[in-house]
Amino acid sequence: xxNTDEVTRIAFAELKTLLARVFERHGTSAExxxxxxxxxxxxxxxxxxxxxVFRIPGYLSTLASGWVDGRAVPQVEDIAPGLVAVDAGxxxxxxxxxxxxxxxxxxxxxxxxxxxxIRNSHHFAALWPDVEPFAREGLVALAFVxxxxxxxxxxxxxxxxxxxxxxxAAPRAGADPLVFDLATSAIAHGDVQIAAREGQLLPxxxxxxxxxxxxxxxxxxxxxxxxxPFGGYKxxxxxxxxxxxxxxxxxxxxxxxxxxxQHPGAKTPWTGELLIVIDPSRGAGSNFAERxxxxxxxxxxxxxxxxxxxxxxxxxxxxxxxxxxxxxxDLAYLRGLLG
Amino acid sequence: xxNTDEVTRIAFAELKTLLARVFERHGTSAExxxxxxxxxxxxxxxxxxxxxVFRIPGYLSTLASGWVDGRAVPQVEDIAPGLVAVDAGxxxxxxxxxxxxxxxxxxxxxxxxxxxxIRNSHHFAALWPDVEPFAREGLVALAFVxxxxxxxxxxxxxxxxxxxxxxxAAPRAGADPLVFDLATSAIAHGDVQIAAREGQLLPxxxxxxxxxxxxxxxxxxxxxxxxxPFGGYKxxxxxxxxxxxxxxxxxxxxxxxxxxxQHPGAKTPWTGELLIVIDPSRGAGSNFAERxxxxxxxxxxxxxxxxxxxxxxxxxxxxxxxxxxxxxxDLAYLRGLLG
Numbered sequence: 001x002x003n004t005d006e007v008t009r010i011a012f013a014e015l016k017t018l019l020a021r022v023f024e025r026h027g028t029s030a031e032x033x034x035x036x037x038x039x040x041x042x043x044x045x046x047x048x049x050x051x052x053v054f055r056i057p058g059y060l061s062t063l064a065s066g067w068v069d070g071r072a073v074p075q076v077e078d079i080a081p082g083l084v085a086v087d088a089g090x091x092x093x094x095x096x097x098x099x100x101x102x103x104x105x106x107x108x109x110x111x112x113x114x115x116x117x118i119r120n121s122h123h124f125a126a127l128w129p130d131v132e133p134f135a136r137e138g139l140v141a142l143a144f145v146x147x148x149x150x151x152x153x154x155x156x157x158x159x160x161x162x163x164x165x166x167x168x169a170a171p172r173a174g175a176d177p178l179v180f181d182l183a184t185s186a187i188a189h190g191d192v193q194i195a196a197r198e199g200q201l202l203p204x205x206x207x208x209x210x211x212x213x214x215x216x217x218x219x220x221x222x223x224x225x226x227x228x229p230f231g232g233y234k235x236x237x238x239x240x241x242x243x244x245x246x247x248x249x250x251x252x253x254x255x256x257x258x259x260x261x262q263h264p265g266a267k268t269p270w271t272g273e274l275l276i277v278i279d280p281s282r283g284a285g286s287n288f289a290e291r292x293x294x295x296x297x298x299x300x301x302x303x304x305x306x307x308x309x310x311x312x313x314x315x316x317x318x319x320x321x322x323x324x325x326x327x328x329x330d331l332a333y334l335r336g337l338l339g
Numbered sequence: 340x341x342n343t344d345e346v347t348r349i350a351f352a353e354l355k356t357l358l359a360r361v362f363e364r365h366g367t368s369a370e371x372x373x374x375x376x377x378x379x380x381x382x383x384x385x386x387x388x389x390x391x392v393f394r395i396p397g398y399l400s401t402l403a404s405g406w407v408d409g410r411a412v413p414q415v416e417d418i419a420p421g422l423v424a425v426d427a428g429x430x431x432x433x434x435x436x437x438x439x440x441x442x443x444x445x446x447x448x449x450x451x452x453x454x455x456x457i458r459n460s461h462h463f464a465a466l467w468p469d470v471e472p473f474a475r476e477g478l479v480a481l482a483f484v485x486x487x488x489x490x491x492x493x494x495x496x497x498x499x500x501x502x503x504x505x506x507x508a509a510p511r512a513g514a515d516p517l518v519f520d521l522a523t524s525a526i527a528h529g530d531v532q533i534a535a536r537e538g539q540l541l542p543x544x545x546x547x548x549x550x551x552x553x554x555x556x557x558x559x560x561x562x563x564x565x566x567x568p569f570g571g572y573k574x575x576x577x578x579x580x581x582x583x584x585x586x587x588x589x590x591x592x593x594x595x596x597x598x599x600x601q602h603p604g605a606k607t608p609w610t611g612e613l614l615i616v617i618d619p620s621r622g623a624g625s626n627f628a629e630r631x632x633x634x635x636x637x638x639x640x641x642x643x644x645x646x647x648x649x650x651x652x653x654x655x656x657x658x659x660x661x662x663x664x665x666x667x668x669d670l671a672y673l674r675g676l677l678g
Contacts, residue, residue: 082450231570
């Protein structure tokens with residue numbers, strides 16, 4: 001996986017099939033392979049560079065290390081009228097979500113709000129693919145996932161929190177859903193890796209080195225250093241909330257609790273994920289999708305030129321037209337993995 | 340209401356009674372007066388200066404203007420197994436929450452998660468008092484409230500969002516609940532008012548003047564200027580989410596939708612509020628309060644010296660010991676309001 005200027009275009013379905021074969025060849029079940037391939041190909045399609053094919057070496061080294069169970073069968077538990085829980089069996093979070101999705105939707109439609117608590121799971125992907133599909137069914141969805149200790153709490157010296165993203169999706173009349181996916185760290189870990197790979201410095205306030213001193217060098221952050229929360233104490237408080245919702249509430253590990261030292265090559269955080277899904281048609285906000293469209297129109301009128309998700313949808317349209325862009329070298333790498 | 344160095348100590352119960360009499364004398368029902376007095380006295384007790392007695396002139400000028408109905412009787416609607424809605428009848432949000440609380444708790448205990456959607460309401464107070472009591476009953480609570488157009492969306496020029504706070508409360512074993520209440524603006528509006536009153540400059544990045552240019556002058560922000568979201572585009576996305584949850588989902592007004600120009604003296608935003616309450620004992624996280632305590636212990640070990648809510652609880656203990664601190668001039672002002 002090196003940087004290259006030469007880019008190939010590949011059909012989305014072809015990329016998905018290729019990735020599924022890679023996953024299956026390297027230790028996952030066919031079911032898990034299909035879910036992860038769709039997730040990874042979607043990120044590549046939408047220009048989420050740090051969560052696309054870029055992630056494959058990390059997935060494979062993790063599978064090879066025995067840290068994650070690529071053949072785990074998620075155990076769905078119907079806990080309460082508003083709560084579905086899943087023991088992911090030390091497998092990936094996305095197949096656990098897929099397994100629980102039908103029951104969750106039933107509960108949301110019946111109650112107006114329901115919750116999915118995934119534990120004993122590994123999340124190594126973007127978070128927006130977990131929420132966007134709910135918004136396409138007219139629902140509002142919030143997702144929280146904790147990761148691995150790499151963020152220093154506000155005022156502290158040692159990393160404790162994960163990058164702990166919050167993702168939100170809302171239906172919007174006459175347009176794609178309004179979706180954001182934001183790390184509560186000042187920068188996503190994948191973007192630090194990309195900056196290090198490309199030899200770029202980061203802005204101030206993004207991270208500290210191994211001595212806890214501020215640094216702009218992505219390599220210093222990756223080599224024993226840590227990230228800072230976004231927005232000072234407020235981002236730190238939100239990151240803490242993500243630990244409580246995604247781990248404490250689900251029964252998953254906090255970001256600082258797991259020890260993968262016996263699994264060299266392991267990259268995927270072994271934690272938990274929480275989803276809260278709401279049916280706006282049950283409440284006073286029955287014209288919710290129209291209201292979302294109104295808000296976005298006013299945001300544009302106030303001068304906000306780029307709305308959350310815009311870049312992804314633009315890239316997605318371009319990929320549908322011309323094929324998904326992938327570095328030729330990366331495509332060769334993927335094909336080589338099947339050899 | 341001017342600044343003064345002379346401070347009086349008053350018993351919490353006495354302050355509450357005094358405030359209730361003030362509210363009732365100035366246009367609220369006894370029921371509304373009791374709820375608002377408890378809320379306002381609690382903020383004063385806990386050192387939340389910008390939401391304590393400081394707010395009284397704003398409450399009273401609003402009541403005098405006819406903008407808010409101080410005698411409104413909230414209409415509680417049992418919408419779905421997981422959803423309670425309240426039409427606050429153009430009254431305050433806190434009495435609406437109080438009226439719906441019992442039904443909401445029943446739904447939370449039964450379903451594991453439930454939601455309270457308040458609309459047609461005015462919220463002029465701190466948000467933490469809305470969530471902390473749930474955590475004292477072992478529940479996790481999230482609250483979102485939008486306010487009045489005073490925050491410029493990221494990259495924009497005109498104010499559109501409110502200060503749009505998010506508040507979170509979680510039970511913690513052996514200690515007070517872990518609670519935060521954070522404006523998604525770079526600074527709370529009340530704190531800008533206090534800075535203006537005290538003639539202090541604000542840090543950079545907090546606001547813009549009436550031409551949309553960055554300024555550190557609180558007066559320039561208050562006189563036709565606006566605030567910025569905290570944490571750049573991420574805080575802006577969260578503020579947008581608060582508009583959708585607190586207004587679009589409840590049926591309330593967006594922060595930019597109401598027109599109080601016919602009500603000189605009106606200060607209270609006419610919007611909505613959403614609460615999401617979760618019972619952790621129903622899920623895999625049945626030891627939730629212990630897990631919260633573990634996380635806070637690790638935050639302290641990582642060097643975070645001040646935890647969310649710490650200052651409030653310290654001030655609360657001091658107020659219990661010595662009485663609630665209030666500027667002598669403010670106390671005289673309150674007593675004068677009964678004359």
